[in-house]
Amino acid sequence: MAELAEAAHAAVDNGAAALTVQEYITHHLAYLTYGRHVDGSWGLAHTPDEAMDMGFWSIHVDTLGWSIFIGAAFLLFFRYIGKRATVDTPGGMQNFVEMIFEFVDARVAEGFNGKNPLIAPLALTIFVWIILMNTMDLVPVDWITGLASLVGEYVFGLEHMAFKIVPTTDVNITMGMSLSVFALILYYSIKMKGVGGFLRELAFHPFGKWMLPFNLIIEVPTLLAKPISLGLRLFGNLYAGELLFLLIASMLGIVQLPAHFVWAVFHLLVIPLQAFVFMMLTIVYLNAAHETRDH
Amino acid sequence: MSFNLTFIGQSIAFFVFWWFCQAKVWPLFANILEQRRQKIADGLEAGARGEKDLELAQASVIKQLKEVKARAATIIDQANKRASQIVDEAKDQAREEGQRIIAGAKAEIKQEFNRAKESLREQVSAIAIAGAEKILESSIDQAANEEMLSKLAAEL
Numbered sequence: 493m494a495e496l497a498e499a500a501h502a503a504v505d506n507g508a509a510a511l512t513v514q515e516y517i518t519h520h521l522a523y524l525t526y527g528r529h530v531d532g533s534w535g536l537a538h539t540p541d542e543a544m545d546m547g548f549w550s551i552h553v554d555t556l557g558w559s560i561f562i563g564a565a566f567l568l569f570f571r572y573i574g575k576r577a578t579v580d581t582p583g584g585m586q587n588f589v590e591m592i593f594e595f596v597d598a599r600v601a602e603g604f605n606g607k608n609p610l611i612a613p614l615a616l617t618i619f620v621w622i623i624l625m626n627t628m629d630l631v632p633v634d635w636i637t638g639l640a641s642l643v644g645e646y647v648f649g650l651e652h653m654a655f656k657i658v659p660t661t662d663v664n665i666t667m668g669m670s671l672s673v674f675a676l677i678l679y680y681s682i683k684m685k686g687v688g689g690f691l692r693e694l695a696f697h698p699f700g701k702w703m704l705p706f707n708l709i710i711e712v713p714t715l716l717a718k719p720i721s722l723g724l725r726l727f728g729n730l731y732a733g734e735l736l737f738l739l740i741a742s743m744l745g746i747v748q749l750p751a752h753f754v755w756a757v758f759h760l761l762v763i764p765l766q767a768f769v770f771m772m773l774t775i776v777y778l779n780a781a782h783e784t785r786d787h
Numbered sequence: 788m789s790f791n792l793t794f795i796g797q798s799i800a801f802f803v804f805w806w807f808c809q810a811k812v813w814p815l816f817a818n819i820l821e822q823r824r825q826k827i828a829d830g831l832e833a834g835a836r837g838e839k840d841l842e843l844a845q846a847s848v849i850k851q852l853k854e855v856k857a858r859a860a861t862i863i864d865q866a867n868k869r870a871s872q873i874v875d876e877a878k879d880q881a882r883e884e885g886q887r888i889i890a891g892a893k894a895e896i897k898q899e900f901n902r903a904k905e906s907l908r909e910q911v912s913a914i915a916i917a918g919a920e921k922i923l924e925s926s927i928d929q930a931a932n933e934e935m936l937s938k939l940a941a942e943l
Binding site: 523527552555567575579590593610612613617621662663667669 | 797815819
């Protein structure tokens, strides 16, 4: 089905304004951006260049919208299941949600030694939210994007309206999460160890106080690398996956049918793995932040 | 691929979702799983208790059975004893009764014999008197010889 839609879309494009491979991919990698134009007015960007010119004062309506929609849907669904859940014999969906719940709970119990009841809900939120955002990558690249383009063209008069549906292929989304985690690392480090304790950890480890500059050179980048690697790892994996779907869709013609399938199967491994890695690293980092004894 | 407000928006969403999850989602499942854990623990405990009760009950049954058997044995013993006693008593009574009957019969026989002897004696004396009367005919005075005849009758 995906590929049929793809082919139909390509045919339309061939008939009307034919897209080159480069244009096709650029179109798919652009965001539906709302922000402040160069002239000071606010509105949707009509071209990728216009979006670039908006700079910081712009927002990716598509990825952030999907991100919030997916997160809210997941939490409301879980709450709905939780409200109807019974102690006795769990039904299908309740069983499924409990399975995820217990999986996350077990990971937190293993990886987090402190006593903070907020960490497990955080891990659950991160894990399920990211899995679902990543899963959007399995929706054929032209289904929703193509439909949105048509809506954009005929309803809003935007030619080649961009509409990305995989939030985790937007570095703003992944870094938004990883820097939030970083903020939590700093918050809990200072809360548990005090400002002095936190700074001591940076300055007097691992070589003792006489090697303070070296300690700082080692520890500060280590600390800063945490959120950056966390966010960019997720972004890189999903961006690469999305890009390969786009390349397959734009270059392989009819051969894309099996190619899409094969890549989707590989991607099925990446989707939960990256969510899992993000969750585990968050747990490990926050565990280190709660660690008060010297080591 | 530049940083913009999306990043801020995602961060806000992150914290809002976290808050919602810890306040409205996590406790529901934590609560249910804890309740279920408790229920299972209770069930297992009840099972163990039941098993123990069964063990105790079996032990008590065995004990009671033993007691009952012992009691039954004594009862049977006593009954046997009593039965033989009754039989013995009955034998004794029967023997006594028999002897009494025999004694009665003997006494009766003796009485009858005496009575027959008496009557025979009377008849003999009457015959003797009648004979003597015939022999003596009129010469003998009945009244004068009464004493002698009575002596004769007593001697017979």
